Amino acid sequence: MKKNKKKKLDELVRRDLSSIWHPCTQMKDHESIPMIPIRSGKGVWLYDYEDNKYIDAISSWWVNLFGHSNSYINSQIKRQLDNLEHVLLAGFSHEPAINLAERLIKLSPKDIKKCFFTDNGSSAIDAAMKMSFHFWKNVGYKKKRKFIALSNSYHGETLGSLSISNIDLYKKTYTKILKDTIIVPSPDCYNKLNDGVSDKDHTSKMFKHMEEIVEKKHEEICAIIIEPLVQCAGYMRMYHPVYLKLLRELCDKYNVHLIADEIAVGFGRTGTMFGYEQAKITPDIICLSKGITGGYLTLSTILTTNLIYEAFYDEYIKLNAFLHSHSYSGNALACSAANATLDLFAKKNIIQKNKSTAKYINEKFSKFKELDYVSDVRQTGMITAVELAKDKKSKKPYNWKERRGIKAYKFGLENNVILRPLGNVIYFMPPYIINKSEINHVVDVVEGAIKFATK
Numbered sequence: 001m002k003k004n005k006k007k008k009l010d011e012l013v014r015r016d017l018s019s020i021w022h023p024c025t026q027m028k029d030h031e032s033i034p035m036i037p038i039r040s041g042k043g044v045w046l047y048d049y050e051d052n053k054y055i056d057a058i059s060s061w062w063v064n065l066f067g068h069s070n071s072y073i074n075s076q077i078k079r080q081l082d083n084l085e086h087v088l089l090a091g092f093s094h095e096p097a098i099n100l101a102e103r104l105i106k107l108s109p110k111d112i113k114k115c116f117f118t119d120n121g122s123s124a125i126d127a128a129m130k131m132s133f134h135f136w137k138n139v140g141y142k143k144k145r146k147f148i149a150l151s152n153s154y155h156g157e158t159l160g161s162l163s164i165s166n167i168d169l170y171k172k173t174y175t176k177i178l179k180d181t182i183i184v185p186s187p188d189c190y191n192k193l194n195d196g197v198s199d200k201d202h203t204s205k206m207f208k209h210m211e212e213i214v215e216k217k218h219e220e221i222c223a224i225i226i227e228p229l230v231q232c233a234g235y236m237r238m239y240h241p242v243y244l245k246l247l248r249e250l251c252d253k254y255n256v257h258l259i260a261d262e263i264a265v266g267f268g269r270t271g272t273m274f275g276y277e278q279a280k281i282t283p284d285i286i287c288l289s290k291g292i293t294g295g296y297l298t299l300s301t302i303l304t305t306n307l308i309y310e311a312f313y314d315e316y317i318k319l320n321a322f323l324h325s326h327s328y329s330g331n332a333l334a335c336s337a338a339n340a341t342l343d344l345f346a347k348k349n350i351i352q353k354n355k356s357t358a359k360y361i362n363e364k365f366s367k368f369k370e371l372d373y374v375s376d377v378r379q380t381g382m383i384t385a386v387e388l389a390k391d392k393k394s395k396k397p398y399n400w401k402e403r404r405g406i407k408a409y410k411f412g413l414e415n416n417v418i419l420r421p422l423g424n425v426i427y428f429m430p431p432y433i434i435n436k437s438e439i440n441h442v443v444d445v446v447e448g449a450i451k452f453a454t455k
Ligand SMILES: *Cc1c(COP(=O)(O)O)cnc(C)c1O
Pocket: 120, 121, 122, 123, 125, 154, 155, 156, 157, 227, 232, 233, 261, 262, 263, 264, 265, 289, 290
């Protein structure tokens, strides 16, 4: 029996590696790192072909909220499947999209009134950039064609979204074919030089860089795009909500849009339903994806105000309409998964429940601060990160070529946990249904992984 399983596994790996080019992967790494075909999933657990199981401690790239093969989401998608799988969203509509749009608007600040459907995170960002630029054109601000983003930001991989990102690893190679963007130093609190300074003071102080640029260049600027509270792909770096509040005031003063990229942090990750809520602001444009379908299907949306919507509303021949489209915009199955996800938030009082889960995680992770080579343990809501450094005190980083993160990754796999460190940062971003004993297991494995990777 065991032998048969091994044979099946070997065959799948061989067929995979001879046909699939995997995302975000140096394929040569698979000469030493195992490729793991997953047979099934249930709750936080994923099962391979040899009866090994793994806790999905990173929610399958931050998309899964209520576990794999969630019986309620499954049932809602199956119900939808028997009625309508998909119809084009131009000229036609369907109940799942209508319900979802209404519900997302209801969850947003009162000035947010419209929902535009796209089909993945990067495409939502590209569409938001076009929407902002096109708005200013329609209302007669012809000079506005640039965007501002923070250093260490990540907004996606398409040429538009990569243009406004700032992580060298993903961007540098392609710089020559990207649109130039104004990059302003991030308020990232890991960069505080002095431990006596509060996060709020550090964040506020860093705002002066933004102020200076916007004062000088606002006439050319369409929008400032920001990941509220946590730069997730940017090594889970965090900052204080006061930055968003200051940004809102600045954008109002100078006629610049504020685009909130909630693709990673939305749907409860930061402790509130959306990150921007913690600054009590209304962005002009909000991009959502990832957790929106509970991790089931690809969908994204852009939420915006009537002010923006109405600047496009005109006689067709004036060509002011937003003619942006994706074939699978507002796919009915994806919308039904999203509606099921929102049902679960409401029925199970998730935001409230996550508070005690986050507190428990905090208690468990805090002890890692004492370890050698751990320069920071930080947490915002349900996102927790441990940063490893060559020198704990000065935060001098390990040379990236040492690939400490891969060591932690391998240690995790050998101990039934999927960790996928970002450089020297091990993070924990679990599905919300994770229980205490599962958290305890992850904590033990993270401790082992830290020690193994810093040996
Ligand atoms: C993942 C991510 C994106 C891109 O979404 P994709 O669906 O992967 O294209 C954009 N912004 C942020 C903040 C993200 O984390």
